[in-house]
Amino acid sequence: MTELQEHAVHTERAGHASPERIIQLGLAFWGSKTLLSAVELGVFAQLSQGQRDGEELAATLGLHPRSWRDFFDALVALGMLERENGTYRNTPETDLFLDPAKPSYIGGILEMANARLYAFWGSLTDGLRTGELQNEARHGGDFFADLHKDPERLKQFLHAMTGLSAGAHAAIAAKFDWGRYRAFTDVGCAEGGLPVTIALAHDHLTGAGFDLPSAQPHFEDYVRSFGLEDRLTFHGGNFFEDELPASDVITMGHILHDWNVDQKRQLLAKVYDTLPDGGALIVFEALIDDDRRENAFGLLMSLNMLIETPGGFDYTGADCQSWMRDAGFRETYVQHLAGPDSMVVGIK
Ligand SMILES: C[S@@+](CC[C@H](N)C(=O)[O-])C[C@H]1O[C@@H](n2cnc3c(N)ncnc32)[C@H](O)[C@@H]1O
Numbered sequence: 001m002t003e004l005q006e007h008a009v010h011t012e013r014a015g016h017a018s019p020e021r022i023i024q025l026g027l028a029f030w031g032s033k034t035l036l037s038a039v040e041l042g043v044f045a046q047l048s049q050g051q052r053d054g055e056e057l058a059a060t061l062g063l064h065p066r067s068w069r070d071f072f073d074a075l076v077a078l079g080m081l082e083r084e085n086g087t088y089r090n091t092p093e094t095d096l097f098l099d100p101a102k103p104s105y106i107g108g109i110l111e112m113a114n115a116r117l118y119a120f121w122g123s124l125t126d127g128l129r130t131g132e133l134q135n136e137a138r139h140g141g142d143f144f145a146d147l148h149k150d151p152e153r154l155k156q157f158l159h160a161m162t163g164l165s166a167g168a169h170a171a172i173a174a175k176f177d178w179g180r181y182r183a184f185t186d187v188g189c190a191e192g193g194l195p196v197t198i199a200l201a202h203d204h205l206t207g208a209g210f211d212l213p214s215a216q217p218h219f220e221d222y223v224r225s226f227g228l229e230d231r232l233t234f235h236g237g238n239f240f241e242d243e244l245p246a247s248d249v250i251t252m253g254h255i256l257h258d259w260n261v262d263q264k265r266q267l268l269a270k271v272y273d274t275l276p277d278g279g280a281l282i283v284f285e286a287l288i289d290d291d292r293r294e295n296a297f298g299l300l301m302s303l304n305m306l307i308e309t310p311g312g313f314d315y316t317g318a319d320c321q322s323w324m325r326d327a328g329f330r331e332t333y334v335q336h337l338a339g340p341d342s343m344v345v346g347i348k
Pocket of ligand 1: 187253
């Protein structure tokens with residue numbers, strides 16, 4: 001067959017195939033960066049105070065006359081703003097989730113994505129070739145140690161965690177049988193998004209947040225803003241070296257994926273030793289589906305761990321259950337939480 005004939009057969013086989021999906025995915029960063037810049041510039045914060053004429057909004061935000069119309073209208077076309085007679089307003093979703101003045105704000109994760117991850121993902125190919133992380137720690141630093149030395153960046157990161165995990169936190173508070181337990185500890189609690197959500201939903205529980213010591217003021221400020229300081233306390237320490245507070249439920253969200261498999265097993269063994277008989281461990285992440293072909297967010301999160309950590313990776317529910325069983329947990333199950341997130345529960 002000549003090259004021309006081969007081409008004809010190939011085209012025929014492709015039938016009605018369209019390059020649309022490929023182009024959309026390949027250039028998806030256009031839309032992503034447009035949203036991230038809108039958060040950075042305070043578009044949604046400005047519009048939370050009421051709808052605004054485009055030119056006036058552009059002047060308030062300091063935008064160039066060449067850029068603002070395409071920028072705002074692209075946000076309209078992307079479903080992030082609404083426009084009527086030249087005035088712009090937030091959509092119900094962006095008003096609820098991207099107004100920094102509302103407790104439902106989830107923009108922390110987008111602020112972090114814009115300030116850090118967007119540039120680091122630019123060297124994904126290097127990471128894929130070398131297996132080495134591509135963030136600030138690339139030249140010998142330690143991600144969490146460096147983060148905890150920089151109060152402004154730490155605050156941004158801990159707050160970003162609250163936004164990223166908000167849906168999973170609400171689902172854990174609602175779906176787990178908390179009535180059987182009295183005290184819980186959230187290990188790697190960041191500013192305390194999960195302890196606050198659980199405590200607000202279950203009056204009978206007291207809780208602890210465990211994290212590196214420099215997270216303490218951020219945790220205490222956040223807990224105090226909900227008036228929960230009598231029921232939620234902070235314990236500072238290193239979870240590889242220090243004892244965890246005694247409690248009958250231990251939660252760990254987006255912790256195991258930061259570490260290599262030996263470190264994951266080490267943490268599970270420590271939690272097992274800390275819990276009483278009948279106590280429960282709840283691990284939650286953007287768990288990859290067991291067949292590793294459905295949860296694209298979980299798989300991309302694992303690539304994000306390649307960018308961010310020396311040995312971390314995300315994993316399936318089956319992987320986690322087998323590590324839990326090896327650690328001694330007698331009963332384990334996986335339950336979907338919200339969006340890409342699921343929990344793996346182990347009962348001692
Ligand atoms: C990816 S965040 C997860 C935050 C939160 N659990 C969630 O799901 O949103 C990991 C957390 O673990 C904490 N952490 C990292 N290394 C730690 C260590 N060795 N000991 C205690 N906490 C640690 C970090 O400070 C950070 O708050």
